[in-house]
Amino acid sequence: MRTDFTEEQRADPDIAESEKILRKCTHCGFCTATCPTYLLLGDELDSPRGRIYLLKNMLASGTAPSAEAVKHIDRCLSCLACMTTCPSGVNYMHLVDHGRRWIEQTYRRPWSERMLRRMLGTVLPQPALFRLALRAAALAKPLLPVLPGSLKPMVALAPPKIPVSAPAERERVHPAAGERRMRVALLPGCVQPVLAPEINAATIRLLTRHGCEVVIAARSGCCGSLNHHLGQEREALARARANVDAWEHERAAGGLDAILANASGCGTTLKDYGFMLREDRAYAEKAAAVAALARDVSELVSGLGLGAPAANPGRGLRVAYHSACSMQHGQRLHKLPMTLLAQVGFDVVEVPEGHLCCGSAGTYNLLQPDLAARLRDRKLANLASTRANLVATGNIGCISQLAGASEVPVVHTVELLDWATGGPEPPALKRYKGRGRNRAGTSHDSPSAAAPTMLGSSHPAAPAASRSPAAPSSTQATVIGSWPSSEPAA
Ligand code: SF4
Numbered sequence: 068m069r070t071d072f073t074e075e076q077r078a079d080p081d082i083a084e085s086e087k088i089l090r091k092c093t094h095c096g097f098c099t100a101t102c103p104t105y106l107l108l109g110d111e112l113d114s115p116r117g118r119i120y121l122l123k124n125m126l127a128s129g130t131a132p133s134a135e136a137v138k139h140i141d142r143c144l145s146c147l148a149c150m151t152t153c154p155s156g157v158n159y160m161h162l163v164d165h166g167r168r169w170i171e172q173t174y175r176r177p178w179s180e181r182m183l184r185r186m187l188g189t190v191l192p193q194p195a196l197f198r199l200a201l202r203a204a205a206l207a208k209p210l211l212p213v214l215p216g217s218l219k220p221m222v223a224l225a226p227p228k229i230p231v232s233a234p235a236e237r238e239r240v241h242p243a244a245g246e247r248r249m250r251v252a253l254l255p256g257c258v259q260p261v262l263a264p265e266i267n268a269a270t271i272r273l274l275t276r277h278g279c280e281v282v283i284a285a286r287s288g289c290c291g292s293l294n295h296h297l298g299q300e301r302e303a304l305a306r307a308r309a310n311v312d313a314w315e316h317e318r319a320a321g322g323l324d325a326i327l328a329n330a331s332g333c334g335t336t337l338k339d340y341g342f343m344l345r346e347d348r349a350y351a352e353k354a355a356a357v358a359a360l361a362r363d364v365s366e367l368v369s370g371l372g373l374g375a376p377a378a379n380p381g382r383g384l385r386v387a388y389h390s391a392c393s394m395q396h397g398q399r400l401h402k403l404p405m406t407l408l409a410q411v412g413f414d415v416v417e418v419p420e421g422h423l424c425c426g427s428a429g430t431y432n433l434l435q436p437d438l439a440a441r442l443r444d445r446k447l448a449n450l451a452s453t454r455a456n457l458v459a460t461g462n463i464g465c466i467s468q469l470a471g472a473s474e475v476p477v478v479h480t481v482e483l484l485d486w487a488t489g490g491p492e493p494p495a496l497k498r499y500k501g502r503g504r505n506r507a508g509t510s511h512d513s514p515s516a517a518a519p520t521m522l523g524s525s526h527p528a529a530p531a532a533s534r535s536p537a538a539p540s541s542t543q544a545t546v547i548g549s550w551p552s553s554e555p556a557a
């Protein structure tokens with residue numbers, strides 16, 4: 068793509084970088100084939116190629132973009148499917164990240180949007196504030212029909228009950244069971260420990276059982292990606308620097324073999340710290356070192372060798388693996404988590420249209436609720452077509468997006484790996500079975516219910532989106548009945 072930035076503009080390192088990216092684009096349009104928003108809306112300006120033109124024009128103009136350009140760039144999920152498809156190596160992620168910063172700095176959004184985005188960027192990264200907000204949202208649920216439109220998605224998505232934090236997370240150092248093979252830092256995260264503390268607890272159990280000492284470094288926390296994708300660069304970089312400092316301290320104190328994320332959205336950002344802080348003389352080198360140590364938890368686990376899979380109580384369960392965009396497109400990890408699940412005895416199936424986003428995408432489901440709901444429903448229909456007993460994925464955003472509307476439990480991959488190698492049953496599975504028994508008024512291991520082995524094996528599975536509102540409860544009773552009869556009643 069031809070660009071005509073001035074020398075003065077090129078003196079800005081961000082512009083210089085974006086120009087390099089833009090020049091790689093040959094306008095071939097291959098990327099449009101896998102873009103979820105282009106698929107839904109059919110508008111070139113909602114495709115990667117269209118957005119690349121918008122971004123180029125916006126940056127070249129040196130001024131605030133039009134409301135129209137902002138609309139199309141805001142609709143981008145940052146799912147990065149276009150990067151996987153692009154044959155020319157266009158780094159759309161860095162380009163759109165720059166574009167979002169530019170918009171944040173130059174464009175004046177309507178007041179309500181500014182407040183909403185500021186609120187999301189302040190509350191979500193801070194677990195204590197987020198917990199308070201969830202409590203308020205739970206109280207506000209009865210008022211849902213009369214709430215302002217911008218608040219509705221937040222209140223609707225808030226879980227009715229907020230889990231208590233896992234005791235394991237309150238300790239800083241978790242010693243390896245037996246001989247120590249590695250010392251690793253786990254990113255504690257921000258939203259995940261509030262919504263699903265069982266994920267960090269399962270990660271810690273799994274890793275310590277396999278010889279890792281797991282450290283939650285003091286003053287490590289949110290990776291910064293929530294702010295980063297809102298264009299709130301100052302806040303994003305402040306959070307990145309705080310994590311770099313925390314892990315530098317741990318490295319100096321006891322060494323670190325890896326820095327782990329168990330939310331793939333966070334992992335993608337950790338791996339990009341070197342780029343994000345490249346212009347910061349005090350942090351560039353340290354951030355690059357952190358990025359080089361950053362791993363998704365599945366990458367580390369694959370090198371450890373999983374023990375005792377023969378005892379997996381869930382052996383044979385059919386697991387639909389939902390490959391989070393940040394995992395498959397951001398980190399290019401797709402087969403690995405499925406291989407691990409299969410190694411410990413699960414029957415793993417891929418999901419049709421697996422390259423498409425589920426609509427979660429950080430704060431996207433709060434800021435673009437209609438498009439997010441369409442993508443969620445499409446994903447749920449594809450998941451249902453696999454006739455799986457449960458869904459596994461490696462990102463809390465996807466779990467939150469899908470679990471509320473899914474007819475089968477949605478759990479994190481590490482919860483299944485932990486369960487298969489000696490850990491407790493994932494709470495979502497227990498809740499699910501208990502819920503089904505209450506509705507069906509029968510135990511899941513009753514003789515009449517035990518025969519089917521897959522979702523919908525007594526009834527043809529219909530796409531979730533096409534089911535009547537009354538269908539889920541009866542289908543759930545069938546699914547509960549399909550649970551292996553060797554499972555103890557919850
Ligand atoms: S596939 Fe790559 S080179 Fe082709 S239009 Fe899309 S971004 Fe540009």
Ligand code: SF4
Nearest residue numbers: 102143144146147149
């Ligand atoms: S990141 Fe996703 S939504 Fe955005 S342009 Fe690329 S494929 Fe489309």
